[in-house]
Amino acid sequence: MALELGGEPVSTTPADPAEERFVFTTIRYDPQLVQSAENTAVSCNKPCPFYMFEHHYTRMQVAKWNLASWADDSTSESSPRSAEDKELLRKSPGSPAELLHGLLSAVETWKKTYPTVEPESLRVKLRLYTNGQIRTEIFNPIPRLPLSTLFPATLGTPAEHRDSGKIEWTISLDANPTEPTESTIIKTYDRSAYDRARASAGITSFAEPREVLLYTASGLVLDGSLSTPYIYRGGRWVTPMSSTGGQQGCTRRWALMKNLCVEGDVEAQSLVQGEVVFMSNAIKGFFPTIYQAPKK
Known part of the structure; x- marks a missing residue:
């Protein structure tokens, strides 16, 4: 090693x-x-x-x-x-x-x-x-x-997180769609799709509290560049379907096991300025972000 x-x-x-x-x-x-x-x-x-x-x-x-x-x-x-x-x-x-x-x-x-x-x-x-x-x-x-960040009992509601005033991260949408491949399903040497998405969002450092959402040619949210997304729809947090072609991350698996979320399709165009998007990964645990819509 x-x-x-x-x-x-x-x-x-x-x-x-x-x-x-x-x-x-x-x-x-x-x-x-x-x-x-x-x-x-x-x-x-x-x-x-x-x-x-x-x-x-x-x-x-x-x-x-x-x-x-x-x-x-x-x-x-x-x-x-x-x-x-x-x-x-x-x-x-x-x-x-x-x-x-x-x-x-x-x-x-x-x-x-x-x-x-x-x-x-x-x-x-x-x-x-x-x-x-x-x-x-x-x-x-x-x-x-905190252990509560690594193993939350609930993801709460978007209103609770907005009212807290403690959201440090922002998230935006990739400028172009991503074609699902083996390297979007499994973590491999090929990180080109994620590197391109981060570049399109102007993210130049891993230290920046910013993320970007990738989406497919059919308009479905695919994944985050470094994290699993959870988007609030119909009174529950929804993470993209496995069949969409995104990573099947460790924290995502745990969240599904704990019924913190469900799988479902989320249209990228349904995202609105200022909405709360939860994210998770195996380094930061679970954390909320604020969506920033593309400038027209």
Whole structure:
């Protein structure tokens, strides 16, 4: 694995540079989660410092079969994938216990590399390559969040959030539609659709409290560039249908399990200036945004 700290990675067992295709998941490391019964319930029923660990493990298990297919399609008869690579990919990312051990080891290596830093939380990216190798990147520390943000009992109502005056994020609509592909359904090396959408919205930094909604050629809301959207329709929060072609994120899965939302179609043109759009991802948890309509 390799640890990346917002710059050059510190390598321990680096992936083959020639292996460019990968699937990945991004997960929050947060020691307070060990005390969370909700997190334990989605971490193989064991106390765990990684946010919704079990859902990330499942995501990687599902994604690797697409990775195997891509690898077979991209290799020629003169340069076939070795039996060893195929077997390593089949076994990756190992058992939940093995993956957890690898993540914990990566965090410990990070702490030894930066002994004077006492992070409240860390953003961890886990990549799985076509040759079965795993690469872990740990980025700069991130602030601790309340457990109520990570595991809300309810998403409330739009009026409650507007009246609170505490919404820090804004969200806009992409300037052009996005064609759903495998890379909009699964988190892969190909982030071009999301990069284009963020560029069209003028978002230049991940530090900006801004998001952008992608939509399909048929006019349906597809996904956020970094987060799952929930839009209030008919007295309930609605997240885009799986069949629309967006990411099946870990927090989305949890929200559906907890009946915080339902799946449904949302027309992009139905969004109105100033409405509250909830978002979620595996780093920030659940957070409200205010929709900013395109200027005419």
